[in-house]
Amino acid sequence: xxxxxxxxxxxxxxxxxxxxxxxxxxxxxxxxxxxxxxxxxxxxxxxxxxxxxxxxxxxxxxxxxxxxxxxxxxxxxxxxxxxxxxxxxxxxxxxxxxxxxxxxxxxxxxxxxxxxxxxxxxxxxxxxxxxxxxxxxxxxxxxxxxxxxxxxxxxxxxxxxxxxxxxxxxxxxxxxxxxxxxxxxxxxxxxxxxxxxxxxxxxxxxxxxxxxxxxxxxxxxxxxxxxxxxxxxxxxxxxxxxxxxxxxxxxxxxxxxxxxxxxxxxxxxxxxxxx
Amino acid sequence: xxxxxxxxxxxxxxxxxxxxxxxxxxxxxxxxxxxxxxxxxxxxxxxxxxxxxxxxxxxxxxxxxxxxxxxxxxxxxxxxxxxxxxxxxxxxxxxxxxxxxxxxxxxxxxxxxxxxxxxxxxxxxxxxxxxxxxxxxxxxxxxxxxxxxxxxxxxxxxxxxxxxxxxxxxxxxxxxxxxxxxxxxxxxxxxxxxxxxxxxxxxxxxxxxxxxxxxxxxxxxxxxxxxxxxxxxxxxxxxxxxxxxxxxxxxxxxxxxxxxxxxxxxxxxxxxxxx
Numbered sequence: 001x002x003x004x005x006x007x008x009x010x011x012x013x014x015x016x017x018x019x020x021x022x023x024x025x026x027x028x029x030x031x032x033x034x035x036x037x038x039x040x041x042x043x044x045x046x047x048x049x050x051x052x053x054x055x056x057x058x059x060x061x062x063x064x065x066x067x068x069x070x071x072x073x074x075x076x077x078x079x080x081x082x083x084x085x086x087x088x089x090x091x092x093x094x095x096x097x098x099x100x101x102x103x104x105x106x107x108x109x110x111x112x113x114x115x116x117x118x119x120x121x122x123x124x125x126x127x128x129x130x131x132x133x134x135x136x137x138x139x140x141x142x143x144x145x146x147x148x149x150x151x152x153x154x155x156x157x158x159x160x161x162x163x164x165x166x167x168x169x170x171x172x173x174x175x176x177x178x179x180x181x182x183x184x185x186x187x188x189x190x191x192x193x194x195x196x197x198x199x200x201x202x203x204x205x206x207x208x209x210x211x212x213x214x215x216x217x218x219x220x221x222x223x224x225x226x227x228x229x230x231x232x233x234x235x236x237x238x239x240x241x242x243x244x245x246x247x248x249x250x251x252x253x254x255x256x257x258x259x260x261x262x263x264x265x266x267x268x269x270x271x272x273x274x275x
Numbered sequence: 276x277x278x279x280x281x282x283x284x285x286x287x288x289x290x291x292x293x294x295x296x297x298x299x300x301x302x303x304x305x306x307x308x309x310x311x312x313x314x315x316x317x318x319x320x321x322x323x324x325x326x327x328x329x330x331x332x333x334x335x336x337x338x339x340x341x342x343x344x345x346x347x348x349x350x351x352x353x354x355x356x357x358x359x360x361x362x363x364x365x366x367x368x369x370x371x372x373x374x375x376x377x378x379x380x381x382x383x384x385x386x387x388x389x390x391x392x393x394x395x396x397x398x399x400x401x402x403x404x405x406x407x408x409x410x411x412x413x414x415x416x417x418x419x420x421x422x423x424x425x426x427x428x429x430x431x432x433x434x435x436x437x438x439x440x441x442x443x444x445x446x447x448x449x450x451x452x453x454x455x456x457x458x459x460x461x462x463x464x465x466x467x468x469x470x471x472x473x474x475x476x477x478x479x480x481x482x483x484x485x486x487x488x489x490x491x492x493x494x495x496x497x498x499x500x501x502x503x504x505x506x507x508x509x510x511x512x513x514x515x516x517x518x519x520x521x522x523x524x525x526x527x528x529x530x531x532x533x534x535x536x537x538x539x540x541x542x543x544x545x546x547x548x549x550x
Contacts, residue, residue, distance in 0.1 A: 135479065182464065196452065200549055202449045221544065224540055245466045261500045267466055268463075
């Protein structure tokens with residue numbers, strides 16, 4: 001089986017690396033509109049060869065590892081693929097992407113969200129074990145053809161991922177809490193500190209807690225603007241729920257109700273019984 | 276030199292472990308009002324022996340590794356120590372603690388904040404390299420006696436810490452951004468998810484970003500209530516500045532100003548040029 005990867009950054013490049021050791025994959029090829037990314041990906045051995053967009057359509061499976069708005073655009077140019085070709089999108093939002101899939105290729109299409117990533121991006125960010133032991137969410141699979149479902153499940157399990165099936169609407173709601181809201185908070189925390197008079201003196205004191213909380217504020221603004229755009233309603237809802245919680249904390253501290261504060265914090269710690 | 280540690284949890288226990296390999300330290304002893312902590316600390320070898328509160332006063336140096344409100348209480352019971360005894364507090368807030376030090380022992384007293392910790396607590400959380408390569412802030416050192424200053428600097432540098440001198444007022448402001456606000460955000464994020472109908476389904480999707488953002492929401496509510504109490508004004512101020520940033524993000528998303536969002540995120544990423 002020949003695999004094509006569109007987008008050779010962290011997600012696509014890491015996929016290329018992970019696929020190297022899978023016996024039923026004969027070769028991988030890549031396409032990226034950024035030529036320096038193509039050169040870098042080849043040099044780093046992320047894919048076997050770089051091909052044209054037309055050439056990539058001849059692959060058995062095509063993975064879309066590009067920003068979520070670009071996924072919607074590219075899908076419109078994939079309507080003339082062979083019946084047996086599988087297309088897998090790896091975007092962080094699912095409902096808008098699924099709704100944008102042209103009818104003629106809906107059966108070929110698999111909507112996947114691997115819950116894996118780092119704050120880094122570009123081909124040099126690619127790492128072989130990015131996906132290993134992480135969750136991949138597959139959405140609205142009853143609309144995908146059996147052959148394509150099986151291929152996707154096979155590939156994701158071979159790179160070590162744990163498969164979860166979910167409705168796209170539900171996925172987007174959950175993802176707004178688990179991923180999109182945390183990014184908004186991390187960016188806002190970074191901007192709060194950068195807005196102070198002496199960010200350097202403040203950051204000198206940064207320990208593990210702050211570093212963890214601000215790590216994802218390093219993520220690509222281009223990519224995350226697209227995600228916020230596509231999951232706008234759910235994101236706004238989760239931001240509002242968060243604001244209520246933070247306001248609760250602020251009011252308790254303002255009113256010096258320390259027993260209540262300890263209870264509020266204690267409730268938060270219960271999360272780790274599930275996580 | 277004989278070292279006494281009051282409080283044998285993560286902070287005190289890790290200090291005990293780190294001091295083991297220092298040649299000029301003859302022995303370490305510990306005191307904790309929680310008897311099971313004492314037993315556990317001995318079993319784990321965090322200190323050489325467990326002693327009474329009166330006995331610990333005979334040490335050359337006494338470290339206070341207890342919640343910040345308890346530090347203030349204990350200091351009132353240390354007024355009768357010998358002139359040569361050094362007291363070092365390891366609390367996360369500095370101004371209120373320094374103001375509470377009885378005059379007769381002010382010269383003996385060193386206000387230190389090691390910027391190190393994990394979300395775990397109790398003797399079993401102690402790790403030998405907790406302090407290594409991290410910052411320790413020493414506050415208002417001109418009010419401490421030379422002998423005591425030198426001893427503290429010597430010890431902290433021997434356990435691998437990088438020393439920063441700072442005014443307590445400034446420390447508390449910076450600490451509210453770098454440590455106390457992140458804890459409030461992490462607790463609020465955890466509570467937002469726990470307030471949803473199906474926290475389990477949401478948390479099933481948790482990747483590295485969410486795990487990092489919620490990690491410190493596991494921290495001890497008892498300890499953190501004390502910290503929020505002592506640094507109340509700075510914390511409220513930093514929460515308000517954060518709320519403005521998050522509101523800015525919400526408004527941009529609501530009004531679908533995507534270029535502005537990318538710019539806002541881009542500004543946040545500049546933090547990592549300093550960090």
